[in-house]
Amino acid sequence: MIEERLGAVFAAAGAEGRLHAVDVDGPCPPEPMGRGGGAGAGRRQGPEAGSGRGYGVGLGADDPVVIASVFKVLLVLEFARQVSAGQLDPRERVRIRAEHRLGGWGTAGCADDAELSLRDLAFFALSVSDNTAADLLMERVGLDTVRMLAAELGLAATRLTGGPRQVLEAMLAEVGARDETEFAAVYPALTAGQVGRLSVLDPARTNASTPRDITRLLRLIWCDLAGPADACAFVRDLMARQVFRHRLVSGFPDEASVAAKTGTLPGLHIEAGVVTYPDGGRYAVAVFARTPDLATSRTGTDAAIGRAARIAVDHLRTV
Template sequence: MSPEQRIAEIFAAAGVEGHLHALDIAEGREIAVRADEQVVIASIFKVLLVLEFARQAAAGQLDPAERVLVTAEDRLGGWGTAGCADDVEMSLRDLVHFAVQVSDNTAADLLMRRIGLDTVRMLAAELGLERTRVIGGPRQVLESMFADVRARDDAEFARIFPTLSPERVRGLRVLDPDRTTSSTARDVTGLLGLIWRDEAGPPEACAAVRDYLTRQIFWTRIASGFPPGTRVAAKTGTLPGLHMEAGVVEYPSGERYAVAVFARSGELPTRRLDVDLAIGQAARTAVDALRAG
């Protein structure tokens, strides 16, 4: 049985529609399963955002220590500063840390405001990510969700969302790759490969992004498939029925593999440990095949 067939079986056993691309960063060999189909990337777009921050910092266009006040009007709900009860002041550099470590949407939104949406879009074009489309920061995504369910704010959305039928939820723009921030598994691993080869910007900028991605606290997806001794630097993305992660697996021997896995479930709960573990299993299957030549 081919690696692609084994990966397809892993997705089928978890009851998900899966997309995967794994890339040997040094040699360019790959494993692809529906890797060129457009998929929602959710918070994985933050890799591109953080890269642009690091490039601007390296070029002296911004000061990473610049102070930012996070107020009640900025809070979008969720992890990190997004869920704080009071105003918080921190540096741009620490906003990046929170945006990656706990996928803080407020931190990412403030970074997008400082860096500029058009600049992020131009970066994607410069790097040749032809299938990557960024509609905006987390605030724009959240506003589209509010509008689709006719909610005025996050409190009203929280009341309405549990009452929606699965069909209504799946009709949200945020779950449609043609109407929200999206890319392909191949484009995403291409971006990671450029970062790991120091080809996505100045070497110090690429090194900074690699360091940030090692700090993510979530481990149940790609990292769950690999043994101790391997290092996984990655970024998750999650929306109702969508589970995804992209990252680089590094072995002590120096081998490096970029992997992007996207799983669409027929069920809407965002906490699906079985799907998370299937993502890790699929990633490990792909990387093992590449290591075996």
């Protein structure tokens, strides 16, 4: 069975996996209603349009999972919707100072102050998973509105507790570190059990969803049903410009294009995106791998994400 093949891929990499994959152009999710309603007006609905159950390929597709930086897709989508509605000027400038920097890629790791537009914060948040850019964008967009968006889109299993700063502050507090430098010094001495109890690794206490909810979000974006068409196109374009190519991309032929968003935390290796083939086939895939060791870089696990995604998509293309 397909589930056994998928499970074997993760087991061979020493990981536990959760996955959902679905044909973007198969039976459509229901049209979202509420703020920005009508974005998909007139679109024909297919069978099983309500829950999405009964089609697609899954391995623990409805299990709660930590989504880490994949939440940035929802954040940037809400930003793009507010821009489309005239509520935000994408050219508005933001000064990024030392107190804003959280560490990591992009402006998060800058040594000096920088200034960007809101639109460029969104670009950095998705293309290089810039935590500082996402944090500042969240301040401007509003956590409550992002939560409202998740509810509006029917992401019933998705819960958001905060942005990157809240995640970082929770990690620091739980290990008794005052800042990132102190955390980096303390972390190597922590046992696997201590790290495993961190709230950021627990779907019940941090930003979380299910693989099926995430592929639903992607399908709505790719079908222009997650908001105005220009907002959906903005998110698709930025996801296509992600620089990280070691997970989903590794499993697919060169002629297939992948637009995706990674997520990484100790022991968690995640990527969700849409794979498009030259024949027009489009497949939304969300893969979550958890490893007993807490390294954030594991080549074997990253490759397993690509292999499992390819198996699932190949199955969808042949059934």
